Amino acid sequence: MxxxxxxxxxxxxxxxxxxxxxxxxxxxxxxxxxxxxxxxxxxxxxxxxxxxxxxxxxxxxxxxxxxxxxxxxxxxxxxxxxxxxxxxxxxxxxxxxxxxxxxxxxxxxxxxxxxxxxxxxxxxxxxxxxxxxxxxxxxxxxxxxxxxxxxxxxxxxxxxxxxxxxxxxxxxxxxxxxxxxxxxxxxxxxxxxxxxxxxxxxxxxxxxxxxxxxxxxxxxxxxxxxxxxxxxxxxxxxxxxxxxxxxxxxxxxxxxxxxxxxxxxxxxxxxxxxxxxxxxxxxxxxxxxxxxxxRKLWIALGDSARGALIVDDGAKNALLHRGSSLLSVGISRVEGRFNDDDIVDVKDATGHVIARGRTAFSSDEVELACGRTREELERNRLLAAFADKPVIHRDELIAFE
Incomplete structure (x- = not known):
């Protein structure tokens, strides 16, 4: 010693x-x-x-x-x-x-x-x-x-x-x-x-x-x-x-x-x-x-995840290496049912958990918006909120890699 x-x-x-x-x-x-x-x-x-x-x-x-x-x-x-x-x-x-x-x-x-x-x-x-x-x-x-x-x-x-x-x-x-x-x-x-x-x-x-x-x-x-x-x-x-x-x-x-x-x-x-x-x-x-x-540490461990968001490689790179927020365009699909303000896992295409955060939208809303560009969201009155607000803001997200 x-x-x-x-x-x-x-x-x-x-x-x-x-x-x-x-x-x-x-x-x-x-x-x-x-x-x-x-x-x-x-x-x-x-x-x-x-x-x-x-x-x-x-x-x-x-x-x-x-x-x-x-x-x-x-x-x-x-x-x-x-x-x-x-x-x-x-x-x-x-x-x-x-x-x-x-x-x-x-x-x-x-x-x-x-x-x-x-x-x-x-x-x-x-x-x-x-x-x-x-x-x-x-x-x-x-x-x-x-x-x-x-x-x-x-x-x-x-x-x-x-x-x-x-x-x-x-x-x-x-x-x-x-x-x-x-x-x-x-x-x-x-x-x-x-x-x-x-x-x-x-x-x-x-x-x-x-x-x-x-x-x-x-x-x-x-x-x-x-x-x-x-x-x-x-x-x-x-x-x-x-x-x-x-x-x-x-x-x-x-x-x-x-x-x-x-x-x-x-x-x-x-x-x-x-x-x-x-x-x-x-x-x-x-x-x-x-x-x-x-606050991010509290998000990571203070509550159990209610669902998961599967993201593409572009969103994964932005979250892990640029400290970005998670936008709907980078989400491929939704797992589980959750409400806005719930804690959710963020997974890559292989199912590996790369982050966890507090979602601003419910699973039903995200399912409708995932993969859509800002222009597509702006043209849809039901989804217009996604154009100005990320699904998970970077201040509400902790990345694990």
Whole structure:
């Protein structure tokens, strides 16, 4: 480990908004260096799906060390349901939602107590922050969550963040804590996000099925080939797989926030990742095509996409390399049903997601206007609004490449 990195472990990698570690926005104290650590259920539990308290103790020890190096850690945790099932003496995971939410209710308390006990041994206070998509889809609530987390860090608290499984339903679920962790990292403009997983990184093929699969140590661009090597969840305990981690990395890279996936039980995994040592797979964007604002980050992660717009190569190039707005003439077709002001994905002709944004028109309107030139739109009274207004304005769009 290079001890010289302790003072500047992320040298050369910019802030999630401005690209400069020393030019934080006013809502974050200048001395804060947020570090988000996501711990998956399969990493936090034993083979019997019980909480691994010895592992929690080691996490607290590592977090104490990186705090001493100047970081302000936030932990995004899973395993509330597993913890609740353990406390309730239930051996087999239920399938009905009320039972799962009841287990989460019991487990959140037990899990929070476990973190509090582990960190108290190092004189560190923890807090519990529970979020759902309802809390982040609303812009005002999003900002309040950001301010709360920032203040907790200023007070020297280590926030323990989890999805509020007790009240979450499909419509407001993040679905996996990789997405939640990426949202938190963007909220606080983290210097780094670390995912402690049950696999030691991203491979060029599924290592459980392909002999000779190689670990990819560094990813600077997420394209179709990287998305293609992502497999399904490797554990029955967790709700996410490698694909959710790559999607989280895609947004973080656009925001200028590096991310590391590594084996959670590797010795000093958090410390090595924070200090910039070689461990797991590191995702680090080489550059950003245009300015990434906090609002665009909220669009990228604050709400789920309601549909998709398929664009031609000309529109793709304009979005990714010129920071342009999306016009109807560049749209080939529409997927799904959505209203104006909804969040939608933007895909290229192969189906690869290249951007996400807030649409100014409904799916029905876009279907009528897609592929039409400005002159054609101006001659049509029903579609005349498209001639003067883009389908997605560049201020309402985040590009992923």
């Amino acid at each position: 290079d001890e010289a990195k302790i003072d500047n472990p992320a040298a050369g990698e910019g802030c999630g908004v401005c690209g400069n570690h020393g030019a934080r926005e006013a809502h974050l104290a200048a001395h804060l260096r947020p570090l988000v650590v996501k711990i998956g259920s399969s990493t936090l539990t034993t083979s019997e799906s019980k909480i691994d308290y010895a592992f929690l103790d080691d996490v607290a020890r590592q977090v104490t060390r990186v705090r001493e190096a100047g970081f302000s850690p936030i932990i995004v945790t899973s395993a509330a349901i597993a913890c609740g099932l353990e406390a309730l003496g239930i051996e087999r995971r239920p399938t009905d939602m009320p039972s799962l939410q009841a287990a989460a209710s019991v487990g959140q308390s037990a899990l929070s107590a476990g973190y509090a006990r582990a960190f108290a041994q190092h004189g560190i206070t923890t807090s519990l922050v529970l979020l759902t998509r309802r809390d982040t889809a609303d812009r005002t609530a999003y900002l309040h969550a950001r301010d709360t987390l920032s203040r907790l860090l200023e007070m020297g608290v280590v926030p323990i963040v989890n999805e509020n499984d007790t009240v979450s339903v499909e419509q407001i679920r993040f679905g996996d804590n990789d997405t939640l962790a990426a949202l938190v990292a963007c909220l606080v403009e983290a210097e780094l996000m670390v995912i402690l997983s049950d696999i030691d990184g991203l491979y060029d093929a599924n290592p459980t099925k392909v002999e000779g699969a190689h670990l990819i140590e560094c990813v600077e661009r997420i394209d179709e080939s990287i998305m293609g090597v992502a497999g399904d969840a490797g554990s029955v305990v967790g709700s996410g797989g490698m694909i959710t981690k790559i999607k989280a990395a895609r947004v973080l890279m656009a925001a200028g926030i590096p991310m590391t996936i590594c084996l959670g039980h590797a010795p000093d995994a958090i410390v090595h990742a924070a200090f910039g040592d070689r461990i797991g797979t590191r995702f680090a964007a080489s550059e950003r095509p245009h300015e990434i604002t906090p």
